[in-house]
Amino acid sequence: MTAYEIISKKRDGLSLSAEEIKFFINNYTTGRIADYQMSALLMAIFLNGMDDQESRFLTDAYLHSGQVLDLSEIPGIKVDKHSTGGVGDKVSIILAPIVAAAGIPVPMISGRGLGHSGGTLDKLESITGFRIDYTRKEFIDKLKTVGACLIGQTKEIAPADKKIYALRDVTATVQSIPLIAASIMSKKIAEGIDALVLDVKTGVGAFMSSYEKSLNLARTLIRIGEEAGKKTVAYITDMNSPLGRTVGNWLEIVECIDCLKNKGPNDLMEITHLLSGTMIYLGGKSESIEDGISLSKHLLKDGSAWEQFLRIVDAQDGDVALLKEPEFYAESEFKADFPAPEDGWIKSINAFEVGTAAVLLGAGRQRSEDMIDYKAGVRFYFKPGEKVNKGDLLFTLYTDKKEIIPFALEKISAAITTSPVAVSPPRLIHTYLDKTNI
Amino acid sequence: MTAYEIISKKRDGLSLSAEEIKFFINNYTTGRIADYQMSALLMAIFLNGMDDQESRFLTDAYLHSGQVLDLSEIPGIKVDKHSTGGVGDKVSIILAPIVAAAGIPVPMISGRGLGHSGGTLDKLESITGFRIDYTRKEFIDKLKTVGACLIGQTKEIAPADKKIYALRDVTATVQSIPLIAASIMSKKIAEGIDALVLDVKTGVGAFMSSYEKSLNLARTLIRIGEEAGKKTVAYITDMNSPLGRTVGNWLEIVECIDCLKNKGPNDLMEITHLLSGTMIYLGGKSESIEDGISLSKHLLKDGSAWEQFLRIVDAQDGDVALLKEPEFYAESEFKADFPAPEDGWIKSINAFEVGTAAVLLGAGRQRSEDMIDYKAGVRFYFKPGEKVNKGDLLFTLYTDKKEIIPFALEKISAAITTSPVAVSPPRLIHTYLDKTNI
Numbered sequence: 001m002t003a004y005e006i007i008s009k010k011r012d013g014l015s016l017s018a019e020e021i022k023f024f025i026n027n028y029t030t031g032r033i034a035d036y037q038m039s040a041l042l043m044a045i046f047l048n049g050m051d052d053q054e055s056r057f058l059t060d061a062y063l064h065s066g067q068v069l070d071l072s073e074i075p076g077i078k079v080d081k082h083s084t085g086g087v088g089d090k091v092s093i094i095l096a097p098i099v100a101a102a103g104i105p106v107p108m109i110s111g112r113g114l115g116h117s118g119g120t121l122d123k124l125e126s127i128t129g130f131r132i133d134y135t136r137k138e139f140i141d142k143l144k145t146v147g148a149c150l151i152g153q154t155k156e157i158a159p160a161d162k163k164i165y166a167l168r169d170v171t172a173t174v175q176s177i178p179l180i181a182a183s184i185m186s187k188k189i190a191e192g193i194d195a196l197v198l199d200v201k202t203g204v205g206a207f208m209s210s211y212e213k214s215l216n217l218a219r220t221l222i223r224i225g226e227e228a229g230k231k232t233v234a235y236i237t238d239m240n241s242p243l244g245r246t247v248g249n250w251l252e253i254v255e256c257i258d259c260l261k262n263k264g265p266n267d268l269m270e271i272t273h274l275l276s277g278t279m280i281y282l283g284g285k286s287e288s289i290e291d292g293i294s295l296s297k298h299l300l301k302d303g304s305a306w307e308q309f310l311r312i313v314d315a316q317d318g319d320v321a322l323l324k325e326p327e328f329y330a331e332s333e334f335k336a337d338f339p340a341p342e343d344g345w346i347k348s349i350n351a352f353e354v355g356t357a358a359v360l361l362g363a364g365r366q367r368s369e370d371m372i373d374y375k376a377g378v379r380f381y382f383k384p385g386e387k388v389n390k391g392d393l394l395f396t397l398y399t400d401k402k403e404i405i406p407f408a409l410e411k412i413s414a415a416i417t418t419s420p421v422a423v424s425p426p427r428l429i430h431t432y433l434d435k436t437n438i
Numbered sequence: 439m440t441a442y443e444i445i446s447k448k449r450d451g452l453s454l455s456a457e458e459i460k461f462f463i464n465n466y467t468t469g470r471i472a473d474y475q476m477s478a479l480l481m482a483i484f485l486n487g488m489d490d491q492e493s494r495f496l497t498d499a500y501l502h503s504g505q506v507l508d509l510s511e512i513p514g515i516k517v518d519k520h521s522t523g524g525v526g527d528k529v530s531i532i533l534a535p536i537v538a539a540a541g542i543p544v545p546m547i548s549g550r551g552l553g554h555s556g557g558t559l560d561k562l563e564s565i566t567g568f569r570i571d572y573t574r575k576e577f578i579d580k581l582k583t584v585g586a587c588l589i590g591q592t593k594e595i596a597p598a599d600k601k602i603y604a605l606r607d608v609t610a611t612v613q614s615i616p617l618i619a620a621s622i623m624s625k626k627i628a629e630g631i632d633a634l635v636l637d638v639k640t641g642v643g644a645f646m647s648s649y650e651k652s653l654n655l656a657r658t659l660i661r662i663g664e665e666a667g668k669k670t671v672a673y674i675t676d677m678n679s680p681l682g683r684t685v686g687n688w689l690e691i692v693e694c695i696d697c698l699k700n701k702g703p704n705d706l707m708e709i710t711h712l713l714s715g716t717m718i719y720l721g722g723k724s725e726s727i728e729d730g731i732s733l734s735k736h737l738l739k740d741g742s743a744w745e746q747f748l749r750i751v752d753a754q755d756g757d758v759a760l761l762k763e764p765e766f767y768a769e770s771e772f773k774a775d776f777p778a779p780e781d782g783w784i785k786s787i788n789a790f791e792v793g794t795a796a797v798l799l800g801a802g803r804q805r806s807e808d809m810i811d812y813k814a815g816v817r818f819y820f821k822p823g824e825k826v827n828k829g830d831l832l833f834t835l836y837t838d839k840k841e842i843i844p845f846a847l848e849k850i851s852a853a854i855t856t857s858p859v860a861v862s863p864p865r866l867i868h869t870y871l872d873k874t875n876i
Contacts, residue, residue, distance in 0.1 A: 011610050036472075036474045036608070037477070043481035171475055173449075173478065
């Protein structure tokens with residue numbers, strides 16, 4: 001078995017065996033197969049695909065390139081959520097405290113912003129002092145005592161995925177269903193969870209913009225999860241417009257605080273309760289998803305989720321006082337308002353355009369070595385379906401980079417489409433999928 | 439313009455512009471684009487192809503990554519031949535002296551053995567002292583004074599191709615028509631030739647085994663050549679059985695000596711005269727290809743080609759005395775004969791199997807750093823279409839590696855298929871192509 005033969009086989013559209021995939025991944029991770037051979041294989045996988053069995057083998061090879069956490073000492077069904085990424089998607093930060101408050105352990109390993117989309121880790125790190133780099137033992141300890149712990153991918157978790165991800169990012173091989181699926185599922189399975197709720201985004205702001213591809217990704221993810229013995233369900237949800245009213249790390253944390261105080265915007269809360277309610281059901285704390293959603297809403301209303309959030313932040317060295325008085329956070333040097341040029345109804349806000357504008361404002365990285373300006377971003381005052389009058393503020397942008405303001409105002413305002421007649425808010429939740437209906 | 443964007447474009451099946459191809463090739467050659475990005479692009483080209491225009495742009499980018507020889511100081515039409523490679527294909531070594539003897543300058547840059555196929559350079563180097571590494575000035579001087587010079591690819595000639603070829607060889611991206619075409623044509627155009635005869639092999643021992651693919655390759659090569667202002671014609675010829683009776687470097691030189699003394703086997707001489715006759719015609723030394731073939735045969739018969747060969751070898755520091763008494767060359771430590779197990783007619787000898795067996799005997803490299811045993815190889819006593827009687831020697835193998843003999847005997851004898859009834863020799867020359875009939 002050689003790297004050459006394996007590349008040739010996939011190049012010719014054949015299926016790879018478990019042994020071939022393991023051989024390639026292991027030897028790549030340890031440096032015996034070179035980057036240039038891996039990138040040839042990645043392009044062949046991108047163009048010729050992988051069947052369900054190969055995707056499982058690939059997930060397995062990623063998973064066993066590192067350690068798998070054993071959370072058996074923690075009682076209860078451990079449940080996590082994963083979103084395929086979008087703009088303004090701060091759901092994890094609201095949902096983790098809710099689900100933990102329901103008594104379900106939430107071991108959550110999140111990622112950083114990528115391209116136009118934000119990352120939970122970056123948002124959490126905008127909280128002064130918040131740490132995401134705990135050891136395995138510390139992670140398990142916090143999970144046990146606090147009920148949830150939100151960290152980044154450690155070097156012990158699926159190192160093959162980490163190395164391959166960096167290579168995909170520079171070889172135009174990111175948007176491949178089997179590669180995305182193995183990357184997501186290996187990390188989630190490595191967390192030691194028992195069940196997983198997937199939020200597969202679809203639309204212009206998602207990595208899979210077509211509904212058909214999002215559906216295929218969701219199916220692949222569920223098959224891999226179930227095969228690994230994890231209860232796995234997925235929702236396909238809308239990512240045409242940003243979720244909530246803010247895009248940008250600290251702006252989103254402030255919005256999460258509002259949400260946890262039960263003052264969140266409808267779209268964001270609809271998705272959050274759906275996902276947290278499903279986690280509560282899978283965690284065995286409700287009889288149905290509907291009951292889970294009711295419990296989720298209750299835990300928000302009675303303040304338990306907010307208290308739980310403060311405990312999580314405190315345990316992870318974050319500045320809790322700041323969360324109670326977020327107005328003391330440093331402000332961006334520049335703010336720019338954009339008023340509505342005429343009366344009308346907001347039809348849509350192009351999430352991709354807003355996400356890339358936010359990166360330019362400083363909220364994301366243009367190169368992997370860039371520093372993030374946590375204060376930077378955009379706040380919207382209207383959501384799709386809402387009525388605006390001429391002169392109403394549509395959005396405010398926040399940045400320290402004065403020179404980018406005219407371009408960003410132009411780009412974000414152009415991303416907003418309006419209608420002279422009333423439009424209804426977009427449908428947010430498209431499909432529910434589990435092993436019974438894929 | 440970034441490497442990432444260019445990879446994405448080809449990944450999505452779009453055509454690349456001249457600027458994009460030049461940007462990628464130049465930056466790769468100078469090390470600003472990494473191997474792993476080039477290999478992703480190579481796999482995307484392999485799987486999504488390139489149109490004629492892109493192939494020309496790629497050839498041009500390869501060509502201008504290095505120097506283009508200016509042979510204008512040498513009078514006459516400079517003509518070369520290129521074969522896409524096969525087993526026992528020693529035609530260049532016989533044809534170069536014939537065509538030079540006709541008064542046509544032959545500037546020939548050849549390659550080494552690759553996989554199961556032999557290489558003209560390795561064969562020439564089996565002649566004691568023969569040098570293939572002259573400078574540009576020395577090459578032009580020898581071409582001027584001797585009439586032909588046979589060298590290897592210098593580092594000034596198409597360095598992009600050299601670097602990319604090495605990468606293709608380890609990333610399973612060799613057999614791609616646009617990549618093969620650009621590699622061949624950039625080197626040939628860089629030689630400073632005016633006309634080119636292509637021998638595109640088809641069959642089990644060729645790199646393009648299907649006739650359809652060989653035809654497509656020939657068409658692409660002709661289009662690129664004509665576009666570059668070079669008269670370019672091609673023959674598609676058979677490479678199912680080895681050409682001639684020997685496979686292995688020194689064994690093939692000995693066979694070339696026989697050929698140059700007008701005692702060569704029919705199949706080999708048929709191909710040689712066809713190609714040399716066509717070169718003579720393109721070089722303006724005959725009124726038609728048929729007349730060129732007659733002149734080729736005449737130059738062999740009257741000894742001019744043999745004298746010319748000795749002059750070439752002498753000018754390139756080869757041991758001319760040895761060519762006159764080849765029996766003084768060192769012999770392999772081991773010889774093994776294989777007698778015919780029964781009466782019959784030889785139907786075919788699988789060139790691919792024979793080529794790979796010859797490599798195992800020591801005649802080729804299994805890894806690029808391997809040393810070649812010039813003495814090693816196989817001599818056949820029968821050609822397809824000939825009658826054998828039980829007990830007649832079918833072939834002899836030559837090697838210094840005793841342990842490989844049983845396996846090689848088995849492999850080569852299994853490569854020979856026989857028939858109980860008479861069969862005709864295979865058709866060797868399939869198609870003639872030039873700009874008027876592609």
